[in-house]
Amino acid sequence: MSGERDTIFGISSGAPPAAIGIVRVSGPEAGTALHMLAGRKVEPRRATYSALRSANGALLDRALVLWFPGPASATGEDLAELHCHGGRAVLAAIMAALDTVKGLRPAREGEFTRRAFANGRIDLAEAEGLADLLSAETESQRAAAMAQAAGAFSRQIEDWRGEVLLLSATVEAALDFSDEDDVETPPAAFRKDIGALVAEIATWLERPRAERLKEGFRVVLAGPPNSGKSTLFNALVESEAAIISPIAGTTRDAIERSVALGGVAFTFIDTAGLRERDETSEAIEAIGIERARDQMTRADLVLWLGQEGEGPATAWEIAARADAEDFTNKDVARHRISAATGEGMAALIADLVETARIVLPKPGEAALNSRQAARLSEVHTALEAAGVEQDWLLIGENLRQARAAFDRLIGRTTTEDMLDALFGRFCIGK
Template sequence: MTATDTIFAVSSGAPPAAIGVIRVSGPEAARAVEALAGRLPQPRRASLAQLRDSDGALLDEALVLWFPGERTATGEDLAEFHCHGGRAVLAAVERALAALPGLRAAQPGEFTRRAFANGRIDLAEAEGLADLLSAETELQRAAAISNASGALSRVVEGWRERLLGLSAQVEAALDFSDEEDAAGLPECFTWNIAALAEEIGEWLARPRSERLGEGFRVVLAGPPNAGKSSLFNALVESEAAITSPVAGTTRDVIERSVAIGGVPFTFVDTAGLREIGSDEIEAIGIERARGALGRADVVLWLGEEGLGPEGAWEIAARADAPDFAGKMTARHTVSAETGQGLAGLKEDLVGLARERLPRPGEAALNARQHARLSEAGRALEAAQGLSDLLLVGEELRRARVAFDALVGRATTEDMLDALFGRFCIGK
């Protein structure tokens, strides 16, 4: 398999469906259209055609689109067959394409990889597209589409242009450093580096995009029979945890991911916290519960008032119970049985999560991008403390290399394999 192969795949999702789109990309795309449709339609105009195999058998009546040249989604000749979306129809058209010389089925992410290789998108945009395809909540969609549309790439390109200007000033100062009337670096040079480093620092301080995938982590904690599992089930709106009046029913950490108000959450139900479990299994559950507290974004404390972890929300649960005792500092009073207070608790959690997670529509860095931008930031910080122009120039070069790696001007095949392997076939 090479980048010069002509590839094809269903790119409209799994059949059956009303319409099934088969995409073809590569140097043999025009010949593939002529072989199946009998003619090459006008570029970029949908044309109705009967698709036939090499024996002349009718496969389907479909709309055919032909996109020649470099200004296509993949940066090469591209065609699409908009067929009826039944499994048998799409399979028959794919068989006819596979029988043509020079054509083969596409690998996962291969269309997008060609778009990257041909300069139609950069690496940050490709990563945003991968996140967009896997987005399950409104916040994930908004952040992913910002990156996929090039928001981060445009910012990085602007930084790179400013950095090139600073590097040019250093080179000019070095070229004329032996002359008596050499002017040296302008007074604003150090300030400009500091300003660029500050902007990068602001981006590095933003919440990372992985938080959107993991969800805002809410841990319910307290002693046995405090109502944790009942509240957990009410929050995730399913009977995920077993509820019972018997102390120690929850023996392990139970997690469920849900979206509330377009915000991703991971709710965690834990074993009742007490000094000594009734048996070894419960003791393990209690230890895991304590570990879950350390990974929480917020803890809902259902135990005795004032005994929860620092910063925990005091929750007065089981408000419907005959023996209910409220809390003086309760942030919320709730009943999983009647639904009392649940809407207010959810609304409060959504508000907190929106403060901690990337803002809607704001581009967010993933782990790889954060690492590359951190390298650029460190290089700029180092440049500010140097007086030797050669060393300053080297630090600016390091920052530029980091920018190039971020958007994919410099990268490795292993990393590309890992990224594009996340895509489905046909994308």
């Protein structure tokens, strides 16, 4: 990356005004900048109360300052932190003072974390987990991202890579003795070890993807006109998002809202009332009905509010409008509710949360994103091929391909474009 040896600075706390504002400085001139502002030497890794002054001696603020000599720092290089008051004027004055120091420049998006990656403080999987942690909006997203950022998946990769290296060593030993008469095809124990590794990686590939945590569990509310869909939709998303009217066909298009229930992300979709084509003469309503059917095919779950047995086979039968005078119960209703009065809503929501947790990644379990799954699939394919080959040379080549895929997975080999896309997701001060 161009300018990597520059010393960078940026605000790492939230947008001002705030009680505390944190300014980070990372690079070879971080110590010089800290000494200029604090006016004295600061003991490493110890919070020190100090006045901060500009180059002309003007008092900027009184703050806690910290000094982390590299490489034992968050970025792997000299790093200073200024914990000052979080007012806009205070932070602007400190940033302006830093901008006058030779060799310093403002940081770009994600540049502090990118330097941590470049200096070996974190690997690519941990960096992706950190990016997801910063954007997490639900407890399940936070827990999965935390597992990635803390290195759970990275440690697993290193374990797998170590096993592949041992297998590769066996191949090299066999090839060294290839000119002797006692060289045989791979023994059963060797194939068993590869098979066990293939099976273990397959279980990881079968896990729900991390993207599911962001998209949320998709729940479609379906049924004929005036079956209570919009009232239930508004109750679930806790807003008047859908228009409620006794006039059939009021909902003409699918309405989506994302909410968090029980720490789990959901996307609820209210759909047009379903009826046969010959029951409506309006082209717009007919389009809405077709879109409703399409939403049902894409749903993780359909809540069916129509006549019992007329919905999709896997739908939940919901006996809605329990408060209505013309209410008709269902023989096998999963839930009997009234969205208007709240009857049965708590039980329905608890059931939805429990069901979603089964489909989505487990709390605290590292979840693979699409890129990671693609690279791990390459490992799986290479190991499967190694497990059936008879020629030691071909087995060795497949094991080499598996190791290369592991390296791409954690960023030992990667591209600048991919890194730009990843670290561009971070804020300036991260």
